[in-house]
Amino acid sequence: MIQIDSITMRDVRGIRDLTLNFDQKSFVISGPNGSGKSGVVDAIEFCLTGEISRLSGKGTAGITLQRHGPHVGRRDDPAAAEVTVRLNLLKLGKSATITRNMKRPRELRIVPDEPYIRAALVEVASHPEVVLSRREIIKYVLAEAGERSREVQALLRLDRISQVRGALGTVHNKLKSASDQALEETANALGAMKRHLDIETTSPENIVAAVDARRTALALPPIDSLTEHTALDAGVETGARASSFNKDSAVRDVDALRKSLDTSPEVGLDEVGSLLDDIAAIEADPSLLQLVQRESFIQTGLEYLQTQFCPLCDSEWADVDSLRVHLEEKLALSATAGECRKRMLNNAGELVKAVRSSQVLLKPVIALAKSDSKDDVATSLTEWSEGLGAFADELATIEGVLRLKDRLAAGWADVPRGLGDALDSLSVILNAKPDQSATVNAQTFLTRAQDRYSEYRNARQAERTAKTAQAAAKAAYDTYSAVSEESLSAMYGAVQDDFADYYRTLNSGDEAGFKARLEQGAGKLDLSVDFYGLGMFPPGAYHSEGHQDGMGVCLYLALMKRLFGDEFSFAVLDDVVMSIDSGHRKQFCRLLREVFPDTQFIITTHDAIWARQMRSEGLIGSGASVEFQGWSVQTGPIFEPVSEVWERIEADLARNDVSAAAGRLRRHLEYTCTELADLLAAQIPFRGDASYELGDLFSAVVGRQRDLLKLAAAAANSWNDGVAKAKVDAMKEQRRAALATYGDEQWVVNKAIHFNEWAEFSKADFAPVVEAVKALLEQFQCSNPDCRSWMYPSPKNDPESLRCRCGSVVVNLKKK
Amino acid sequence: MAAIEDDILTEFYNRLGKINDVTPRMIDELRVVLVSAKLKPEELVRIFAPPPEEEIP
Numbered sequence: 001m002i003q004i005d006s007i008t009m010r011d012v013r014g015i016r017d018l019t020l021n022f023d024q025k026s027f028v029i030s031g032p033n034g035s036g037k038s039g040v041v042d043a044i045e046f047c048l049t050g051e052i053s054r055l056s057g058k059g060t061a062g063i064t065l066q067r068h069g070p071h072v073g074r075r076d077d078p079a080a081a082e083v084t085v086r087l088n089l090l091k092l093g094k095s096a097t098i099t100r101n102m103k104r105p106r107e108l109r110i111v112p113d114e115p116y117i118r119a120a121l122v123e124v125a126s127h128p129e130v131v132l133s134r135r136e137i138i139k140y141v142l143a144e145a146g147e148r149s150r151e152v153q154a155l156l157r158l159d160r161i162s163q164v165r166g167a168l169g170t171v172h173n174k175l176k177s178a179s180d181q182a183l184e185e186t187a188n189a190l191g192a193m194k195r196h197l198d199i200e201t202t203s204p205e206n207i208v209a210a211v212d213a214r215r216t217a218l219a220l221p222p223i224d225s226l227t228e229h230t231a232l233d234a235g236v237e238t239g240a241r242a243s244s245f246n247k248d249s250a251v252r253d254v255d256a257l258r259k260s261l262d263t264s265p266e267v268g269l270d271e272v273g274s275l276l277d278d279i280a281a282i283e284a285d286p287s288l289l290q291l292v293q294r295e296s297f298i299q300t301g302l303e304y305l306q307t308q309f310c311p312l313c314d315s316e317w318a319d320v321d322s323l324r325v326h327l328e329e330k331l332a333l334s335a336t337a338g339e340c341r342k343r344m345l346n347n348a349g350e351l352v353k354a355v356r357s358s359q360v361l362l363k364p365v366i367a368l369a370k371s372d373s374k375d376d377v378a379t380s381l382t383e384w385s386e387g388l389g390a391f392a393d394e395l396a397t398i399e400g401v402l403r404l405k406d407r408l409a410a411g412w413a414d415v416p417r418g419l420g421d422a423l424d425s426l427s428v429i430l431n432a433k434p435d436q437s438a439t440v441n442a443q444t445f446l447t448r449a450q451d452r453y454s455e456y457r458n459a460r461q462a463e464r465t466a467k468t469a470q471a472a473a474k475a476a477y478d479t480y481s482a483v484s485e486e487s488l489s490a491m492y493g494a495v496q497d498d499f500a501d502y503y504r505t506l507n508s509g510d511e512a513g514f515k516a517r518l519e520q521g522a523g524k525l526d527l528s529v530d531f532y533g534l535g536m537f538p539p540g541a542y543h544s545e546g547h548q549d550g551m552g553v554c555l556y557l558a559l560m561k562r563l564f565g566d567e568f569s570f571a572v573l574d575d576v577v578m579s580i581d582s583g584h585r586k587q588f589c590r591l592l593r594e595v596f597p598d599t600q601f602i603i604t605t606h607d608a609i610w611a612r613q614m615r616s617e618g619l620i621g622s623g624a625s626v627e628f629q630g631w632s633v634q635t636g637p638i639f640e641p642v643s644e645v646w647e648r649i650e651a652d653l654a655r656n657d658v659s660a661a662a663g664r665l666r667r668h669l670e671y672t673c674t675e676l677a678d679l680l681a682a683q684i685p686f687r688g689d690a691s692y693e694l695g696d697l698f699s700a701v702v703g704r705q706r707d708l709l710k711l712a713a714a715a716a717n718s719w720n721d722g723v724a725k726a727k728v729d730a731m732k733e734q735r736r737a738a739l740a741t742y743g744d745e746q747w748v749v750n751k752a753i754h755f756n757e758w759a760e761f762s763k764a765d766f767a768p769v770v771e772a773v774k775a776l777l778e779q780f781q782c783s784n785p786d787c788r789s790w791m792y793p794s795p796k797n798d799p800e801s802l803r804c805r806c807g808s809v810v811v812n813l814k815k816k
Numbered sequence: 817m818a819a820i821e822d823d824i825l826t827e828f829y830n831r832l833g834k835i836n837d838v839t840p841r842m843i844d845e846l847r848v849v850l851v852s853a854k855l856k857p858e859e860l861v862r863i864f865a866p867p868p869e870e871e872i873p
Contacts, residue, residue, distance in 0.1 A: 160821055164850055171860040178865065469865035471837040476828075476846070476864070479835070483827045487820055565819075 001569040002124055003600040004044070005086040005095070011071040012046065012081045012102070013039035016636035020626060024088055026592075026601040028620045030611035031628025036637030037604040038133075041574045042069075044602065045131045047083040047098060048124055050105040053131065056318065069102045072633065079103040089120050090569055096121070129155050129560070133574040137552030140559070141539045145524035150325055152525055156491075156563055159321050161484050168480050170303070172473040175466070182459070182466035184353055188360040189459040193452040195256055196249045196445075211449055214442035232453055233446035245371065246444035247436050253364045254430060258423045260361050264413040267354045271347040272408050278344050279405050291337035292398055298327050341398055348395035351412060355392040358413070359385050365423070372429055377422045384416050485520070491562060492518045492525070498558035499551075505591045506550050506584055527555075546579040550588075553577065557596070572602045577610070585610060589617035609690055612678050616796070622789050622805050629667060640667055649770055658766050665773060666694070672777060673697035679792040680704045681799075705735065705780065708793055708802055711813040718815040728811060731779070738776040784808045825850060 003024040009015040014036040020027070029037045042052045046069065055063050070081035081102035088095050096117050099109040108125075110118055139151050153159050194202055197210040204226045211232045212222040220235040282289045297312065304311040305327070308320045317323040331338070362385045369378035391412065394400035407414060436444065496518035504514045515530040528536040529551065531543065539551050553576055560568050580588050592601055601619075605611050608627060614620040628637040640648070645668045652661035674697060677684060682700035684692055709732050716724035781788050782804035791809055793799030802811040829847065832838045845863045849855070 156820075158820070161824060163855055167855040167857055167860060170857050171864065174857070174861060175865055466865065468837060472835075472839075472842060473860075473864040475835045475837050476832060476842075479831045480824075480828050483831065484824050487824045487827070491820055 001091070001127075001130075001564060001567045002048075002087045002089055003569050004602070005088065007040070007044060007047070007086075008084045009040065009043040010080070010082045011074045012043045012069065012083055013052075013071065014631060014636055015039040015043060016071060016634070018636060022600065022602065023624070024600055025621055025624050026599075026603070026619060028611045028614050028625045029602070029604045029628065030608050030625065031606065031637065031639070032630070033606050035606075035628035035631045037606070037628060038574060039636070041131060041133070041572055041602075041604060043083045044085070044572055045128060046102070046105070047085045047100045048130070049128045050100060050108070050125060051128065053128055053136075054133070065105055066102060069105075071636075089117065091567065092116065092120055127563075129563075130570055131572040131574065132553075132556055132576055134549070134576045134578065137549060137556055137576050140555045141527065141548050141552045145521070145526045148527065149520075149525035150321075152559065154321060155559055158488070161488070165477075165480055165484060168473070168477040172470070172477040175470040175473045179463070179466040179470040182463040184356060186456070186459040186463045188357060189452070189456040191357075192360060192364070193449075193456045195252050196246075196448055196452050198248070198252060207453075211446065214445045214449075217438050217442040218446075228457075231450060233443075233450040236443050236446050245368075246441065246448050247430060247433055248441065249445065249448055250364075250368050251427065251430050253361075254368065254423055254427050257361045257365050258420065258427070260358060261413075261415055261420055261423070264358070264415060265411055268351045268412060271350045272412055274347050275344060275351075275401060275408055276405070278340055279402060279408075281340070282402070288337060288340065289402075292341050295331060295337050295341055298330050302327050302331070344398055344401055348401050352392045352395050355388045355395075359388055362388075365426070368430070369426060372426070374422075374426055374429070377426055380416050380419060380422060384414075384419065387414065488520055492520050495555075495558045495562050498561055499555045502554035502557055502591055502595065503551060505595070506554060506580075506587050507547070508587055509583065546581055549576070549579040550584065553580075553588075554591075557591075561596075566598075568596065568599055570600050570602075572604075574604050575606065577603065578605060578607065582609075582613075585613050586617055589614055589619040593617070593619050608674075612675070616678060627671065640664060640671070646770075646774060653763050653767055653770070656763050658761050658763060661766060661770065662761075665770060669698070669773065670694050673701050676701045676780060676790060677704075679790050680708070681793065681796050701780075702739070708799070708813065709735065711799070712802060712811045715812045715815050719812070721812070724812060731811075734779045738772070738779050742772045742776045782806060782809050 004022045005024055006019060006021045008019040010017050018036075018040070020029075020040065029040055031037050038054070042054060046052050046065075052065055052069055054060075055065050055068055066078045067075060070078050074080040079101060082099060084097060084099040086095065086097045094114075094117060097111045098121060101107070108118075108121060110121060140148060143151060153162065190202060194200075197207060199206045199210055207226060208223050215222055215235070218236065223230060223232065223234075282292060301310065301312040302324070305320065305324055308317045308323060309315070310317065310323055317326070362381055366378055366381045366385065369375075369381060391404070391407070391414070394404055404412075435441075496516050499518070500514055500516040503516070504512055507514065511530075511532070513530070513533055515536070517526075517528045517536055519526045519528075527539060529539050529543065531537050531541070539548055543551070553573070560571065577585075577588060592599070603614065603620075611620075611625060611627065615622075615625060626639055628639045630638040632638065645664065649661045649664050652658075652664060673694060674692070676682070677692075677697050677700055680701060682697075682704035684696055684700045709728060712728045713725070713732070716728050780790055782791060784804070784806050787804055787806035787808060789805040791802055791804050793802050793813065800812070800814050802813060803809055825847075829843050832843050832846075833840070842863050846860075849859045849863065852859075
C-alpha cells in the first residue's frame with residue numbers, strides 16, 4: 001500500500017488551488033463545517049480511485065462526477081479540475097507522482113510510468129474503503145445482518161468466495177438433474193427388456209432362463225452367467241441377425257402401448273390437479289402471476305449475470321456485485337411466489353417422466369407400423385410422440401405450464417383420436433402373421449434380446465457416469481462449503497476479537513469488560529455486543545450513538561487490519577471521530593498511535609480542540625496539521641500556513657493594505673496563542689463554549705511563560721549551575737525586551753488587533769507592531785532554524801523541563 | 817484479501833484429493849477454472865461430467 005507525501009488540488013469540489021504536505025505522516029485538517037475539509041478528502045479519493053463515493057450511491061440521483069466533481073465555478077469545464085498526489089509505494093520502495101483529471105477520470109498519469117508502478121496503483125485504486133466517512137461507519141454497526149454481510153464481504157473481497165460456492169452449487173444441481181434423468185432412462189430401458197424377455201423380474205437367473213430356452217431351441221450352448229462381455233445372441237447366424245422382428249415380442253410391445261392408452265387418463269392425476277389449482281390461483285391474483293413470472297425472470301437474470309450490465313435489460317450498474325444484490329433482493333420479495341413456482345415445476349417434472357415413459361413405448365411400435373406399411377398409424381404415432389415431446393418441453397417453465405392449462409384440464413396425454421382402433425388393427429395384422437418357425441422365433445428373439453440388453457447396459461453405464469459426476473460435484477460443493485465456512489468463521493473470529501480489543505482500548509474507563517460476537521449465517525453476519533455485563537444485544541439496542549460511532553470505527557479498523565494485514569499503511573477518517581467525547585479522545589489517540597503505528601491517518605474534524613488534542617497526544621506530529629478558518633466560493637478554504645504568515649503580512653504592507661495585514665496578524669495571534677496556551681498548560685478562566693478572547697489567551701500565555709522561567713531560574717540556582725543560569729537569564733532578557741517593545745506599541749496593538757480599528761492606521765504606524773509581535777512570539781520558539789518549534793514544559797502537568805522538539809532547548813525546572 | 821481465498825482453495829484441493837469420487841484430473845482442471853476471471857458453470861460441468869470420449873483410457 002501507500003503513504004502520501006503531498007497533494008495538490010485544483011478546482012476540485014470546494015477547493016480552488018491548494019497544496020498540502022503530509023510528508024507520509026498522519027495529518028489533521030480542522031475547520032468549521034463548510035470550510036472545505038471534505039473537499040480534500042474527495043480529492044484524495046478521486047486521485048487514488050478515479051471516483052468520489054460521496055457523489056454516487058443512494059440519494060445522489062442526478063449527480064455525476066464530471067458535472068459535480070469540479071469546483072462549482074468550473075462545472076462546465078471538468079478538464080480544469082485536477083489532483084496530483086505524490087506518494088510512496090511502500091512494498092516497491094518507490095515514489096511516484098500521479099495525476100488525475102476530472103474530464104477523464106479513468107486515465108491516470110504516472111511519473112515514472114513503469115508497468116510495475118502502474119500495476120501497484122491499479123491495486124490501490126481498487127480500495128476505495130481507505131476513505132471512511134461518518135455516514136459509512138454506521139453501516140457496519142447498525143445495518144441489518146444481510147446488509148452487513150454484503151458490506152463486509154465486499155470490503156474484505158470475499159464475494160469471489162460466494163461466487164465459487166454458488167457456481168459449484170449450480171453445477172451440482174445440474175448434474176443431479178442429469179443423474180435423475182439417467183436413472184429414469186435406465187428404468188425405461190429395463191422395462192423394454194423385461195417386456196421383450198416376457199419376465200416379471202429382472203434377476204440374472206430369469207434373463208438367462210429366458211435366453212437359454214431360445215438358445216437350446218437353436219442348439220446353441222447355454223449362457224451360464226451374465227457378464228459385461230456376454231452376447232445373448234452369440235452363435236446366431238449372421239444372416240438371421242439381419243431381421244430382429246420377433247412376432248411374440250412385437251405383439252407384447254403393441255399390447256403394452258395399448259394398455260398404456262387405457263391407463264393414461266389415470267397417470268399424473270394428482271400432479272395435474274395441483275397444477276390446475278396453482279394456475280387458477282395465479283389467474284385469480286394477477287400480482288401472484290407477476291411475482292411468479294418475475295421470480296423466474298430474475299432467476300434467469302442471475303444465472304446469466306457476468307458483468308455490471310444487466311442481462312435482463314442491459315442497464316449498466318456500478319459493478320456486478322451491486323447488480324447481484326439488487327436482483328437477489330427482488331427474488332426475496334417473492335417468497336410465496338417462489339414456493340408456488342417450485343411446486344409447479346416439481347409437478348411438471350413428474351408429468352415429464354410419464355411423457356418419457358410413453359415415448360419409450362411408442363418407439364418400437366412406430367418401427368413396427370412402418371415395417372408393416374401402416375403408414376397412417378406410423379404417422380399418427382410419430383406425430384403423437386413429437387407432440388408429447390413438445391408438451392414436455394413446455395413443462396420446463398412456468399410460462400409453458402400456464403400455456404398448457406387447457407390441455408391439462410382436457411387430459412395431458414392427448415391421445416390421437418382413433419389411435420386405439422389403429423393399434424388394435426395393428427395387433428390384428430401382427431397376430432395374423434404366420435407363426436414364426438421355432439428356429440426363426442428363437443433367432444429373432446435372441447437378436448432383439450441382445451439389442452435391448454445392450455440398450456439397458458448403455459443406459460446403466462450412462463447412469464453410473466452421471467451418478468459419478470454428480471457425486472464428484474456434490475463432494476466439491478460440500479467440501480468447498482465446509483472449507484470456506486471454517487475459514488470465514490476463523491476470520492470473523494479474529495475480526496471479532498480485534499474489534500472488541502479496540503473498543504475496550506477506546507472505552508477502557510467504563511467498558512473494560514466489553515465483549516462482542518460476530519456470527520456468520522446463511523447470507524448474513526450478526527453482530528451482538530455486551531452491555532455492561534448484562535447480556536449480548538444488537539449494537540443499537542442500548543449503547544449511545546457516540547458509543548455506536550466508536551464501534552463503527554473499531555469494526556472498520558479491525559476489518560482493515562484483516563484486509564491489509566501489515567500493509568494497512570493509509571486511511572482517511574473524514575469526521576468519523578466527531579462523536580467521540582472528550583473523555584475517550586485520549587484513548588482513541590492511543591489506539592491509533594499504538595495499534596497502528598505505521599499507518600498514515602489523514603483525519604478531518606470540525607473541532608479545533610480535538611485537533612489540538614491529537615497533536616498533544618502525539619498522534620499528530622509537529623506541523624502535521626492545517627486549520628481552515630473559513631471558505632468562500634472564490635478562494636476555497638481560507639487558512640494561513642504558519643510558515644508563510646510573515647511574508648504575506650509584509651506583502652500586504654507593501655501594497656499599503658493595512659487592514660489585510662492587521663486581519664492576518666490577528667488570526668495568526670489567535671491561532672498561536674491558542675496553540676501556546678495548550679502547549680504551556682496556561683491557566684485561563686474556563687468557558688463552556690471554549691470561545692476564548694485573544695486578550696485572555698495572550699495574558700495567560702505570557703504569564704505562564706514568566707512562571708516557567710522563574711522555575712528554571714530557581715532550579716539553576718539550586719543546582720548552582722552557572723551555564724543553565726546564564727541560559728535562563730538570556731531567555732528572560734529576550735522576553736523582557738520583546739515585551740517592552742510590544743508595550744511601546746500597545747496602543748496600536750489594542751486598536752488594530754484586538755479591536756479591529758485599523759482603518760485609521762498607516763503602514764508606518766503598523767509596521768512596528770508587526771515587528772513587535774513577531775519578536776514576542778519568536779522568544780517562545782527554538783532558535784534552531786531547522787526546528788523553530790514552540791518550547792513546551794514536559795511533562796505537561798508537573799513539568800521537569802522546558803524543551804523544544806529538536807532537543808536544542810532543554811531547561812531544567814526541578815530544584816535540587 | 818486474496819490470501820483467504822487462496823487459503824480456502826488450497827485446503828479445498830487438499831481435501832478433494834482424499835475423496836474417491838474426485839479424480840486428479842478434476843482437481844487439476846478445477847485449479848485452472850476456479851481462478852479464471854469469469855466462472856462459467858458449463859466449464860465446471862465439463863470437469864465433472866466430461867464427454868464420453870474423454871473417459872476412454
